[in-house]
Amino acid sequence: MYYNEETIIYYNGAFVKAIEANGNVYDQTLHYGYGVFEGIRAYDTANGVRIFKAQEHFDRMRFSCEAIGIPYPYSNAELIDISYEVLQRNNLSDAYLRPLVTCPPNMSLTKGRGAQLLIAAWEWGAYLGEKLLRLKTSSYRRISPKNFIVEAKVSGHYVNSILATQEAKDLGYDEALLLDMEGFIAEGPGANIFIEKDQTLYTPQLGSILPGITRATVIEISKELGIPVIEKQIRLEEVYNADSVFLCGTAAEIIGVESLDDQTFQKPWSESIGAVIKHAYKNLVLEKDYKNVHAH
Ligand code: PMP
Structure with missing residues (x-):
């Protein structure tokens, strides 16, 4: 409560x-x-x-x-x-x-x-839990920058998030992934998304998403750890073909994704860059040294 x-x-x-x-x-x-x-x-x-x-x-x-x-x-x-x-x-x-x-x-x-x-x-435990997430692409699109100032964290914008999360849950999934108006992936209802492919992290560029503070922190940590990060428009197929995927947000922290639309990824989570970032993030928020860390 x-x-x-x-x-x-x-x-x-x-x-x-x-x-x-x-x-x-x-x-x-x-x-x-x-x-x-x-x-x-x-x-x-x-x-x-x-x-x-x-x-x-x-x-x-x-x-x-x-x-x-x-x-x-x-x-x-x-x-x-x-x-x-x-x-x-x-x-x-x-x-x-x-x-x-x-x-x-x-x-x-x-x-x-x-x-x-x-x-x-x-007191609030990990918002999306600790288990790997089964995501579903939402039939709702992320609010458009042509209709709203998407970078602002406005209460009313969250009706879009509620519709998307509830739809995913009603279909038996853990959480939704929303596309932007152009059909590229945008973000979760309350978290940003990263995908790993060939030792590099990719995340949607700013424009149709909330500029997450955790997203910025993940980019910072990656720089420190020498992991390349590319911000760009990402298609759904790129997510399906990813080595691994994770969501990040203040409430959710860093949480691995098991599948999107029932398609699983190439790497086991424990071997993913996301697992390394999750560990580093935990150390960072607890004000412990996070450089030279390993996932295990
Ligand atoms: N996107 C949306 C739509 C959100 O509500 C949140 C949570 N504030 C995020 C991304 C992640 O932002 P942050 O890392 O700043 O919590």
């Missing part, structure tokens, strides 16, 4: 009990999906509780708000302080943080008349 009777959240300028926080039923966000959120993880590291890539997440939250006209009167420093206090007040160390910016009552389709900030936190 995300909260109980004791859970403390930060909401509109104060630390309050989650069950006593009151939103306004006329909030613009509630009616139109016009809000912005983030998903961040904190880890119990060798150096104490640390929020991973907090600056990057709050930079993206500012970008998202500015992109769609929601006022953003916050500094990263203030948001990071509040986030640590939410963790501390709830006695959390390994936890997921959910900042959300909502807009006050406004029934017209005009830009936000103010910003309301919520920061909640809860």
Whole structure:
């Protein structure tokens, strides 16, 4: 459960009990999906509780708000302080943080008349679990950059993600893979994708996807480990023929893929580059040295 009777959240300028926080039923966000959120993880590291890539997440939250006209009167420093206090007040160390910016009552389709900030936190295991995933190509396409600002993490965009995930699950798969409007692969409903072919990682270029902070971290780690990464438009057939495939995201972390549309890949996961990256990522978030690491 995300909260109980004791859970403390930060909401509109104060630390309050989650069950006593009151939103306004006329909030613009509630009616139109016009809000912005983030998903961040904190880890119990060798150096104490640390929020991973907090600056990057709050930079993206500012970008998202500015992109769609929601006022953003916050500094990263203030948001990071509040986030640590939410963790501390709830006695959390390994936890997921959910900042959300909502807009006050406004029934017209005009830009936000103010910003309301919520920061909640809860314990959340690996979002997609630990087992290798069976993916299904979605019949829904990823939202188009011609219709939305896809780089912004806007609440309403996630109806697209909900449709895709639910469809995949209803068909007996673990998760969906969405194509972009041109038919190239885009991303999962809440995670980016990498494929391995001939000792090189490939990932969809920016343009139709959320620029994931984990995606950027995977690219960083790969550079450190001397693994080539190429960002480009990728066709479904290239995924079917991949040596290995993985998804990555803050909530999902790094998770291997067993099959896409029931087609499996050339390499066993344990021998894949993804397994090496997964191990390195875990060490990085725990503030341990991750260079010269091996998967086993
Ligand atoms: N794509 C989508 C659609 C997402 O919702 C997420 C999760 N925020 C990601 C990718 C991964 O982004 P990040 O690594 O920043 O969590």
